[in-house]
Amino acid sequence: MRTLILSTILKALTPLFIGFAIYMFFRGHDKPGGGFIAGLIASIPLMIHSMAFGCQATIKTYKMQPILLAGIGLLLAFASGFFSMVKGYPYLTASWAEAKLPLIGKVGTPIFFDLGVFFVVVGVVLQITFLLTEE
Amino acid sequence: MLYSILGVFLFSLISNLFYKKREGLAIAIISISLLGLILYFGSFIPDIIAGKTIYQHTPWIDTLNIHCSFYLDGLSLFFALLISIFGLLVFLYSSRYMKAYEQRNRFFSFLFLFMGSMLGVVLSANAISLFVFWELTSFSSFLLIGFNHDKQESRRAARQAMLVTAGGGLALMSGLVLLELMTSTGFNLNEAIKMAAAVESNDLKVAAILLIGIGAFTKSAQFPFHFWLPNAMAAPTPVSAYLHSATMVKTGVYLVLRLNPVFGQVELWANLLGIVGAISMTWGAVKAFRQDDFKSVLAYTTISALGIFFMMTGVGSESAINAVMVYIFAHALYKGALFLAAGNIDHQTGTRSISALSDLFRKMPYTSIIVLCSFASMAGIIPFIGFIGKESLYDALFHDTNDLAVLYLILLFISSAFFVAITLDITFEDIFKRGNFRHQAVKEASWWMVVPPILMVLVSLVSGIMPGTFIEPLIQWSAANILGAEPSMHLKLWHGFNTILALSLATLASGVGLFLLRKTIRKYDQPQWLYGDYWYDHLMSGITSVSKRVTNFIQNGYLRNYIALILLVFCSLMAWVLIHYRAFSTINFSQLGKDAEIYELVILAFISIAVAFLFRTRSRLTVTATFGIIGYSIALAYTLFSAPDVAITQFLAETLTLMMMILILHKLPSYTLKKRINHWKYLPISIVFGLIMTGVSYIMLEQESHSPLKQYFLEQSVKSGKGENAVNVILVDFRALDTLGEITVLAITMIGIVGLLAFKTKKI
Numbered sequence: 004m005r006t007l008i009l010s011t012i013l014k015a016l017t018p019l020f021i022g023f024a025i026y027m028f029f030r031g032h033d034k035p036g037g038g039f040i041a042g043l044i045a046s047i048p049l050m051i052h053s054m055a056f057g058c059q060a061t062i063k064t065y066k067m068q069p070i071l072l073a074g075i076g077l078l079l080a081f082a083s084g085f086f087s088m089v090k091g092y093p094y095l096t097a098s099w100a101e102a103k104l105p106l107i108g109k110v111g112t113p114i115f116f117d118l119g120v121f122f123v124v125v126g127v128v129l130q131i132t133f134l135l136t137e138e
Numbered sequence: 139m140l141y142s143i144l145g146v147f148l149f150s151l152i153s154n155l156f157y158k159k160r161e162g163l164a165i166a167i168i169s170i171s172l173l174g175l176i177l178y179f180g181s182f183i184p185d186i187i188a189g190k191t192i193y194q195h196t197p198w199i200d201t202l203n204i205h206c207s208f209y210l211d212g213l214s215l216f217f218a219l220l221i222s223i224f225g226l227l228v229f230l231y232s233s234r235y236m237k238a239y240e241q242r243n244r245f246f247s248f249l250f251l252f253m254g255s256m257l258g259v260v261l262s263a264n265a266i267s268l269f270v271f272w273e274l275t276s277f278s279s280f281l282l283i284g285f286n287h288d289k290q291e292s293r294r295a296a297r298q299a300m301l302v303t304a305g306g307g308l309a310l311m312s313g314l315v316l317l318e319l320m321t322s323t324g325f326n327l328n329e330a331i332k333m334a335a336a337v338e339s340n341d342l343k344v345a346a347i348l349l350i351g352i353g354a355f356t357k358s359a360q361f362p363f364h365f366w367l368p369n370a371m372a373a374p375t376p377v378s379a380y381l382h383s384a385t386m387v388k389t390g391v392y393l394v395l396r397l398n399p400v401f402g403q404v405e406l407w408a409n410l411l412g413i414v415g416a417i418s419m420t421w422g423a424v425k426a427f428r429q430d431d432f433k434s435v436l437a438y439t440t441i442s443a444l445g446i447f448f449m450m451t452g453v454g455s456e457s458a459i460n461a462v463m464v465y466i467f468a469h470a471l472y473k474g475a476l477f478l479a480a481g482n483i484d485h486q487t488g489t490r491s492i493s494a495l496s497d498l499f500r501k502m503p504y505t506s507i508i509v510l511c512s513f514a515s516m517a518g519i520i521p522f523i524g525f526i527g528k529e530s531l532y533d534a535l536f537h538d539t540n541d542l543a544v545l546y547l548i549l550l551f552i553s554s555a556f557f558v559a560i561t562l563d564i565t566f567e568d569i570f571k572r573g574n575f576r577h578q579a580v581k582e583a584s585w586w587m588v589v590p591p592i593l594m595v596l597v598s599l600v601s602g603i604m605p606g607t608f609i610e611p612l613i614q615w616s617a618a619n620i621l622g623a624e625p626s627m628h629l630k631l632w633h634g635f636n637t638i639l640a641l642s643l644a645t646l647a648s649g650v651g652l653f654l655l656r657k658t659i660r661k662y663d664q665p666q667w668l669y670g671d672y673w674y675d676h677l678m679s680g681i682t683s684v685s686k687r688v689t690n691f692i693q694n695g696y697l698r699n700y701i702a703l704i705l706l707v708f709c710s711l712m713a714w715v716l717i718h719y720r721a722f723s724t725i726n727f728s729q730l731g732k733d734a735e736i737y738e739l740v741i742l743a744f745i746s747i748a749v750a751f752l753f754r755t756r757s758r759l760t761v762t763a764t765f766g767i768i769g770y771s772i773a774l775a776y777t778l779f780s781a782p783d784v785a786i787t788q789f790l791a792e793t794l795t796l797m798m799m800i801l802i803l804h805k806l807p808s809y810t811l812k813k814r815i816n817h818w819k820y821l822p823i824s825i826v827f828g829l830i831m832t833g834v835s836y837i838m839l840e841q842e843s844h845s846p847l848k849q850y851f852l853e854q855s856v857k858s859g860k861g862e863n864a865v866n867v868i869l870v871d872f873r874a875l876d877t878l879g880e881i882t883v884l885a886i887t888m889i890g891i892v893g894l895l896a897f898k899t900k901k902i
Contacts, residue, residue, distance in 0.1 A: 031863060032866055036786075036863070037870070047797075051797075076881070077882060095875055113861075113874070116874055117866075117870045127884050130888050134892065
């Protein structure tokens with residue numbers, strides 16, 4: 004399925020999708036959005052990319068193995084819970100930093116947990132897609 | 139004590155990693171540490187002899203009353219010393235015996251895993267931790283029996299031992315839970331064994347006794363579960379010496395001795411142990427005489443000896459328990475030495491067949507002396523400890539008032555006579571007979587393999603000659619702790635000429651008689667159904683064929699059938715719950731359809747038309763597209779009812795599903811539901827499923843309006859979750875553990891899909 008239209012559109016769409024995903028990710032705590040939704044959005048352009056050029060090309064372009072991405076995400080979510088344990092709270096208790104960063108806002112362990120969810124979703128969706136688009 | 143067990147587990151790890159790299163160093167370090175362990179337990183001897191007990195407690199799961207608590211009295215100290223001393227000897231022995239094995243680091247790793255768990259069993263004061271260690275010994279025994287895993291025989295024996303002992307372990311656990319129900323001591327065995335009165339008046343005691351009995355009988359290879367032990371001889375010989383004679387098979391005995399104070403007054407307990415023990419004792423002795431494999435002979439005599447322990451525990455009098463403790467000591471010594479000697483013979487000559495061996499005294503003098511002395515102890519010949527053991531057994535039974543004691547005495551006499559016959563048989567057939575081996579180059583085994591059994595024989599001899607000073611101080615307390623009384627054991631080698639000595643002499647004479655009649659005795663073959671293996675094999679193949687049939691019925695290869703079955707089961711369970719709790723009675727239909735807006739009805743119409751259209755279409759592409767319409771309509775409905783998060787997710791999921799469907803569409807076979815009837819077959823299930831889901835959602839909707847949770851989460855998400863989007867705060871903060879579970883499931887599903895698809899295309 005090598006189509007000129009798709010590949011041209013992709014160039015414009017990919018940053019848009021990724022940007023939108025990042026936006027959705029960080030706004031998730033206060034308004035509709037979050038890691039799961041952001042993960043789904045971010046995986047769409049890569050999915051189309053692999054449909055257009057084949058999964059080998061996608062792996063080469065983005066230099067990543069989706070199954071590894073899912074693993075990293077799971078590990079990140081898992082590890083984020085330990086931060087509070089160091090401070091003596093139960094596993095997975097949220098803890099927030101006092102200071103706020105510009106643009107991003109509050110920073111705390113749930114952000115990292117959500118980031119883990121994001122990576123798992125992207126990883127899983129892409130891995131399945133890659134398996135299906137393989138020649 | 140916890141640290142000593144953990145230390146042994148650490149050896150397990152160390153030997154797995156380093157044993158092969160620095161063999162000499164590893165042997166030195168481990169031997170010295172084991173010596174330290176022995177000294178550590180030895181340091182408790184003065185306290186125990188003074189009549190004290192030691193209790194150590196480390197909380198583990200407090201809310202469930204599961205702790206790592208350890209209790210040391212005469213009985214557990216005796217076993218702990220037995221395990222650690224034999225552990226050291228067997229370790230030294232096998233450091234040479236296993237030299238040629240490629241995976242010897244693994245072997246030692248398993249051996250220490252076993253040793254740690256075995257110490258755990260005999261030291262545990264908590265019923266649950268005892269059970270955990272108990273199962274660990276079964277598990278490590280499985281690994282050790284199956285050590286030569288390239289042999290089919292080993293694998294079968296390992297699996298059999300695992301199934302029998304671990305299955306018995308489950309019975310044991312139920313029994314321990316029943317014991318806890320009767321005594322309510324928070325699984326504390328120390329407290330539980332003091333509550334004999336509470337148990338005796340409770341009706342649960344019958345079930346508890348039977349279950350605990352099954353646990354002990356399977357572990358200690360008692361009739362009718364005895365058949366796994368002879369098969370377990372497939373393990374390397376040091377393992378047989380350590381696990382299958384000296385220690386592991388005695389855990390069942392340890393358990394019944396430990397629990398004897400609480401059940402001892404119940405008649406069922408006494409008779410169950412006594413009769414099962416008596417059958418195993420006789421059966422084992424008779425079978426042992428008919429074996430040709432040296433190790434099989436030892437295995438069956440072990441079954442027989444274990445039977446003696448159970449029988450005497452069943453008799454339960456003071457002198458009986460005293461006799462059990464002496465005989466356990468004697469048995470561990472002679473049987474351990476015999477197994478190690480059998481290992482020497484096997485290692486040097488390459489055979490264990492009694493009829494093939496000969497001239498051993500000429501070729502392997504030290505090993506032959508070990509064999510002779512140990513067999514003498516087994517046959518109960520003066521001055522070995524085995525003689526004292528046998529005398530105490532006779533004495534206890536002879537003076538007992540129990541109705542069955544006479545029967546037990548006769549059976550014990552017969553078994554002992556067979557022991558004597560076996561001794562004579564081995565002595566004349568293998569050690570002194572002239573035969574094939576006279577002109578072969580057979581050498582004595584190395585010192586590493588001769589010294590450990592010789593030490594055992596020496597202890598056997600010394601303790602036989604000086605029982606009063608050498609072993610009595612500790613063993614009398616082992617028996618006293620079981621009985622809950624002051625020690626009453628007085629061991630002497632020579633009691634003068636009395637009835638018991640006459641019995642001993644008669645045993646020797648009958649043994650000689652049996653030996654002379656050996657050809658006649660061995661002529662009769664037992665019928666097939668008398669073998670435990672026969673029943674085991676039939677049970678196993680029965681289970682396999684039934685599960686095969688069930689699997690073929692349920693998993694017939696059609697995905698639609700799987701889905702139909704899953705939905706059917708789900709609907710039945712759901713319907714049962716709904717009817718049982720009368721959930722439908724609260725449904726209020728008066729609100730239904732009130733102030734419905736026109737755009738809501740439009741969405742409903744969209745969905746209905748799409749569903750109806752599904753029935754007409756035959757193309758997968760159309761079906762996919764139609765499903766898309768339904769999905770987007772539902773997402774639209776979410777938007778209208780102000781659930782933007784869910785709506786976005788639904789939109790995205792729908793889009794991705796569509797894209798994936800497009801990817802797989804061309805890989806699917808053509809529509810297989812050619813006949814109309816097949817099409818309609820699933821309609822009832824679909825309708826029922828739809829109805830139930832609708833009903834459940836509706837009920838939940840009604841419940842929700844009264845639920846305080848909604849308000850709670852909305853308030854708390856800003857206050858403690860620091861976010862205004864309550865849905866997301868619940869996902870990543872309040873219910874983060876659930877989410878973690880979900881993404882884990884997601885990752886596992888992915889791995890499953892990878893497995894399925896990669897299997898098909900042979901690559902990832």
